[in-house]
Amino acid sequence: MTRKTIVLVGALLMVASACTTTGDAADADAIAAPALTPTTGHTPAVSAPDESDTTSEGIQVHGHWTIEVRNPDGSVAERRQFQNALVGDNVLNGLLVGGWSDPRDWAILLGSREIMAATDTHGGNIVLAGSATPSSVETFNQVGTQVTVTVATHPFDMPFTETSVAPVTVEANQTVYVEVRISFS
Numbered sequence: 001m002t003r004k005t006i007v008l009v010g011a012l013l014m015v016a017s018a019c020t021t022t023g024d025a026a027d028a029d030a031i032a033a034p035a036l037t038p039t040t041g042h043t044p045a046v047s048a049p050d051e052s053d054t055t056s057e058g059i060q061v062h063g064h065w066t067i068e069v070r071n072p073d074g075s076v077a078e079r080r081q082f083q084n085a086l087v088g089d090n091v092l093n094g095l096l097v098g099g100w101s102d103p104r105d106w107a108i109l110l111g112s113r114e115i116m117a118a119t120d121t122h123g124g125n126i127v128l129a130g131s132a133t134p135s136s137v138e139t140f141n142q143v144g145t146q147v148t149v150t151v152a153t154h155p156f157d158m159p160f161t162e163t164s165v166a167p168v169t170v171e172a173n174q175t176v177y178v179e180v181r182i183s184f185s
Helices: 003-018 025-032 089-097
Strands: 019-021 054-056 061-070 076-086 100-110 113-116 118-122 125-132 138-151 154-170 175-184
Touching: 061 138, 061 154, 089 100, 089 138, 089 154, 100 125, 100 154, 100 175, 113 125, 113 138, 154 175
Parallel strands: none
Antiparallel strands: 019 054, 061 076, 061 175, 076 154, 100 113, 100 138, 118 125, 125 175, 138 154
């Protein structure tokens, strides 16, 4: 396991250790062994956790986004910064309770476009960065991140953060640059 993977697992487990699940042992088994079908590049359907059954204490997860749309000459056409919300309670619980392992292959989602993200860590934060240059006009109003985890021996793409944004339009041959800093406090 590489140092970067160990740091990512450590950061996710640090967050997971702050999540508690109420209920009986059957609830924990449902988290540890979800009924999912392996995917190849697609996010499986995952129901949102029932807030009465799952609480988070202590550590909060924050996603700080910077999106820049640049013209072919490098000038900035548009720049946005915003926060988004954790939707990956299942990922954190799966890593904590067991049965899920090896978080890897982070992706940035801009509408239906998936950008494989370069991943780094800074001071316990996970930093994702990527870019895309569409050949035709693209508009998106939903952004998110996902991470691939292993359940038993099968990889699954799991949503981690997401939010709606005012529509962002990227013209043909413009480049959209994205950085997402996932922090824990």
